[in-house]
Amino acid sequence: MRSVAMRLGGLAMAAGLLCAAPALALDGLVEKKVFEMPSYTTTGGGTIKNVRIGWESYGKLNDAKDNAILVTHFFSGSSHAAGKYKAEDTATGYWDSIIGPGKPLDTDKYFIISSDTLVNLSPKDPTVVTTGPASINPDTGKPYGMSFPVVTIRDFVNVQKALLDSLGIKSLQAVMGGSMGSLQAFEWGASYPEMVRRVIAAIGGAEADPFLIGWLNLWAAPIKVDPNWQNGDYYGKEEPKAGLTEALKLVTLHARHWKWADATFGRKWAEEGKDPRLSMNNQYAIEAWLDKAAAARASVSDANHFLYLVKANQTFVTGNGGTVEEGLAKIKAPVLLIPSADDMVFPPDGNMRPLKERLEKQGLKVEYTDAITSTLGHLDGVVNIGKAGDTIAQFLTK
Amino acid sequence: MRSVAMRLGGLAMAAGLLCAAPALALDGLVEKKVFEMPSYTTTGGGTIKNVRIGWESYGKLNDAKDNAILVTHFFSGSSHAAGKYKAEDTATGYWDSIIGPGKPLDTDKYFIISSDTLVNLSPKDPTVVTTGPASINPDTGKPYGMSFPVVTIRDFVNVQKALLDSLGIKSLQAVMGGSMGSLQAFEWGASYPEMVRRVIAAIGGAEADPFLIGWLNLWAAPIKVDPNWQNGDYYGKEEPKAGLTEALKLVTLHARHWKWADATFGRKWAEEGKDPRLSMNNQYAIEAWLDKAAAARASVSDANHFLYLVKANQTFVTGNGGTVEEGLAKIKAPVLLIPSADDMVFPPDGNMRPLKERLEKQGLKVEYTDAITSTLGHLDGVVNIGKAGDTIAQFLTK
Structure with missing residues (x-):
């Protein structure tokens, strides 16, 4: 050593x-x-x-x-x-x-x-x-x-x-x-x-606790749904970035609180003039923020590592x-x-x-x-x- | 009428x-x-x-x-x-x-x-x-x-x-x-x-509230990651069942509480003899229950309807x-x-x-x-x- x-x-x-x-x-x-x-x-x-x-x-x-x-x-x-x-x-x-x-x-x-x-x-x-x-x-x-x-x-x-x-x-x-x-x-x-x-x-x-075991399962879920995950065999190929990003969004939100969301975003729209009631694609500010924050994290993260961390926490x-x-x-x-x-x-x-x-x-x-x-x-x-x-x-x- | x-x-x-x-x-x-x-x-x-x-x-x-x-x-x-x-x-x-x-x-x-x-x-x-x-x-x-x-x-x-x-x-x-x-x-x-x-x-x-808006975004996320979703154009084809199931697992768990998980499952394994610490595929009982409960729900649900309900709740x-x-x-x-x-x-x-x-x-x-x-x-x-x-x-x- x-x-x-x-x-x-x-x-x-x-x-x-x-x-x-x-x-x-x-x-x-x-x-x-x-x-x-x-x-x-x-x-x-x-x-x-x-x-x-x-x-x-x-x-x-x-x-x-x-x-x-x-x-x-x-x-x-x-x-x-x-x-x-x-x-x-x-x-x-x-x-x-x-x-x-x-x-x-x-x-x-x-x-x-x-x-x-x-x-x-x-x-x-x-x-x-x-x-x-x-x-x-x-x-x-x-x-x-x-x-x-x-x-x-x-x-x-x-x-x-x-x-x-x-x-x-x-x-x-x-x-x-x-x-x-x-x-x-x-x-x-x-x-x-x-x-x-x-x-x-x-x-x-x-x-x-068992509730956390369940939550951790759900944190991991979007990665496994992503077709690029390929049972973990994605190195050198297109990576499951969409799934990893959604997983990281879950971690990000779960680790926060409604008081933070109220104070930080309120019900503000993501883009001026784009009323979320008028299109399925128009978002609220908190949604756009979650996307952006998680995408930044995803760029340095690995999807399989995420799954192994989930496991380590679940089994603790x-x-x-x-x-x-x-x-x-x-x-x-x-x-x-x-x-x-x-x-x-x-x-x-x-x-x-x-x-x-x-x-x-x-x-x-x-x-x-x-x-x-x-x-x-x-x-x-x-x-x-x-x-x-x-x-x-x-x-x-x- | x-x-x-x-x-x-x-x-x-x-x-x-x-x-x-x-x-x-x-x-x-x-x-x-x-x-x-x-x-x-x-x-x-x-x-x-x-x-x-x-x-x-x-x-x-x-x-x-x-x-x-x-x-x-x-x-x-x-x-x-x-x-x-x-x-x-x-x-x-x-x-x-x-x-x-x-x-x-x-x-x-x-x-x-x-x-x-x-x-x-x-x-x-x-x-x-x-x-x-x-x-x-x-x-x-x-x-x-x-x-x-x-x-x-x-x-x-x-x-x-x-x-x-x-x-x-x-x-x-x-x-x-x-x-x-x-x-x-x-x-x-x-x-x-x-x-x-x-x-x-x-x-x-x-x-x-904005925190709920964020959560609803995350409920919907696995559907959109599912390659079968196809921007909602899946009727008559293979449907985004995996994504819908994960979405419904999220709803199911979010609507419950750790007291329920403690009382119902504890840290019980999904299958006897299959220690979750020994394989990435071995699960806890709460995970297997979530999978099963959500799959049953998914069989009568529609992924796009899920997304439209999310939107209706977010915009409220x-x-x-x-x-x-x-x-x-x-x-x-x-x-x-x-x-x-x-x-x-x-x-x-x-x-x-x-x-x-x-x-x-x-x-x-x-x-x-x-x-x-x-x-x-x-x-x-x-x-x-x-x-x-x-x-x-x-x-x-x-």
């Missing part, structure tokens, strides 16, 4: 650096690096050769290597949790509001590390490095497609563990993630209880195999739960609220705040995480 | 009966009849020739013809609100719990009438009679497809008005509907304020043209609002709760009950309407 540093500014790569510690502070630019494993065996018994995942970090790993916080990403996210890769980047990483010098995840104090998961949604994004159905199977020289092994959240965690091992990190101040990232945080807490000192889970839950139960009670019983760390009250993907009354009681019953210290709730529903957990900043900062000192 | 009685038991038709009053009480069998208009001009200026819609009634129209209640149906519903067409029918109409002798919509007292809307979802259902894209355009001898004019909720109301005119009904004790039926109830109240004595609206709202604002305030200002009748607290399609905090205040401000008597809330979300408005039975019965006496 080795780490590969890749400067994304110029896309230059310097290979072969063992256990490379980050050279740049967050006030500088963030460097994307690549971690490689010659082979990984999934929890389901499948083999993936030449695993490559991207990672980045903010702050400095101390000599004792005990100041690390692992940040795990959401469904459509990547390792890019904070900072910028290039000075001219218009956007920062998704949780930049809480990661940086003097911020709750204080880079003057902590070494924050985050990696792209296996089957990351966006293999065509030049800032993402992942291994999945779109990757070349070294045995055939062709993309895996649907022959790629099924992977679980535990597989994401295991590859992250190998990355941390390669850096000599043996304990984590916290694992923190939102949405699918929270599933990884719980799985970390259950898989490596001696290593994880705190679990911070935002807008998520300890398992995929903390502990990966038994009941959720058995999985949670393995967690030793205090847990901070950060739901959005209006979350439609992980509604707190079905997820984090009962989870709080369950974890307390097993004797864990649990904190709960829905201070992030604004008008965005699920997405509050990304955009408004800063509203839980004080709670997070305090939780990290306890 | 004329009414045509059609006995669905033997599918025999007796044509030409003018203003036929129903002969059967609800303790007998329900008869489906057909109302025809030689031509109808839509609010958008389109012309539909040979309009045919099905209707049925329960109870007896009195001599003064002033004891009628109009029941308007939901997106995937039909005129079949109560009773059975044939003794061997396993299911009754959807609101049978509140329609019948001694029930809140008391057939010993009221004449309850309900009709299939234009572009009803299920033209292949032998108990449904509707006119829409799947109907033959008399000018071409071929199905309209996407050349069918855009229709609005107001068009549904106008055709119902013509049906009531044909029966000599000049006032309504109430118009009552759930979901899309509630949109029609509000539109009736605004369009014919002198005729409508009460508006009873369940699980709905006075307009399609009470009053059909101005602002919702202008539309609501036309309503003179007392209003009973019956939301489900867990409704994800018409969330009450964004719809019926603010609507209550708005209607009260304009001086209307408004009642509000979410007594129907159980575990089904939106669907509580169909399945559990009986829980609001007393409130409905009392409202009808005021």
Whole structure:
């Protein structure tokens, strides 16, 4: 196993650096690096050769290597949790509001590390490095497609563990993630209880409840209906872009809320003079926006990766195999739960609220705040995480 | 305009009966009849020739013809609100719990009438009679497809008005509907304020809010991705069944709730021995159920009708043209609002709760009950309407 540093500014790569510690502070630019494993065996018994995942970090790993916080990403996210890769980047990483010098995840104090998961949604994004159905199977020289092994959240965690091992990190101040990232945080807490000192889970839950399993099925559906999907065998041919775009529209809307739609669009038409009541082709503004936003996402995403992510989320139960009670019983760390009250993907009354009681019953210290709730529903957990900043900062000192 | 009685038991038709009053009480069998208009001009200026819609009634129209209640149906519903067409029918109409002798919509007292809307979802259902894209355009001898004019909720109301005119009904004790039926109830109240004595609206709202507009776009999406859709020109060819099925899965799940999913399926696998973690093809029970339930619905549904219904719902604002305030200002009748607290399609905090205040401000008597809330979300408005039975019965006496 080795780490590969890749400067994304110029896309230059310097290979072969063992256990490379980050050279740049967050006030500088963030460097994307690549971690490689010659082979990984999934929890389901499948083999993936030449695993490559991207990672980045903010702050400095101390000599004792005990100041690390692992940040795990959401469904459509990547390792890019904070900072910028290039000075001219218009956007920062998704949780930049809480990661940086003097911020709750204080880079003057902590070494924050985050990696792209296996089957990351966006293999065509030049800032993402992942291994999945779109990757070349070294045995055939062709993309895996649907022959790629099924992977679980535990597989994401295991590859992250190998990355941390390669850096000599043996304990984590916290694992923190939102949405699918929270599933990884719980799985970390259950898989490596001696290593994880705190679990911070935002807008998520300890398992995929059956309603979410159904929703995820529906997220995936437009891809499978698209004639270009061809059971996943579309590489080098016309890709199922229409289906992928509709799938991404579903994710986009499901992760939001009517308050956002009211405030952002109202019943405005997409085009002046084109009354939606007069033609089946005339749209409302929110429809045109969804089309455009999802098409942009689709251009860097892969349809099969989407399906594998759906599967990984559907199959998630903390502990990966038994009941959720058995999985949670393995967690030793205090847990901070950060739901959005209006979350439609992980509604707190079905997820984090009962989870709080369950974890307390097993004797864990649990904190709960829905201070992030604004008008965005699920997405509050990304955009408004800063509203839980004080709670997070305090939780990290306890 | 004329009414045509059609006995669905033997599918025999007796044509030409003018203003036929129903002969059967609800303790007998329900008869489906057909109302025809030689031509109808839509609010958008389109012309539909040979309009045919099905209707049925329960109870007896009195001599003064002033004891009628109009029941308007939901997106995937039909005129079949109560009773059975044939003794061997396993299911009754959807609101049978509140329609019948001694029930809140008391057939010993009221004449309850309900009709299939234009572009009803299920033209292949032998108990449904509707006119829409799947109907033959008399000018071409071929199905309209996407050349069918855009229709609005107001068009549904106008055709119902013509049906009531044909029966000599000049006032309504109430118009009552759930979901899309509630949109029609509000539109009736605004369009014919002198005729409508009460508006009873369940699980709905006075307009399609932008979030719902977005959701409806997504409901429709799988149909448009299906290569068999062919821009609506699929009649006599292979139909877009896969897309329609996925669309109906979305409707089905969106209209339900995680409490229902938890109680009904849990995380059960679809097939014993087929662990969803081991194959991309292995499913959870809720996925297999959604597939099956939606496929059954798809077999009697039409994809273009689905798209036209989506459009009719998206474009809905009470009053059909101005602002919702202008539309609501036309309503003179007392209003009973019956939301489900867990409704994800018409969330009450964004719809019926603010609507209550708005209607009260304009001086209307408004009642509000979410007594129907159980575990089904939106669907509580169909399945559990009986829980609001007393409130409905009392409202009808005021």
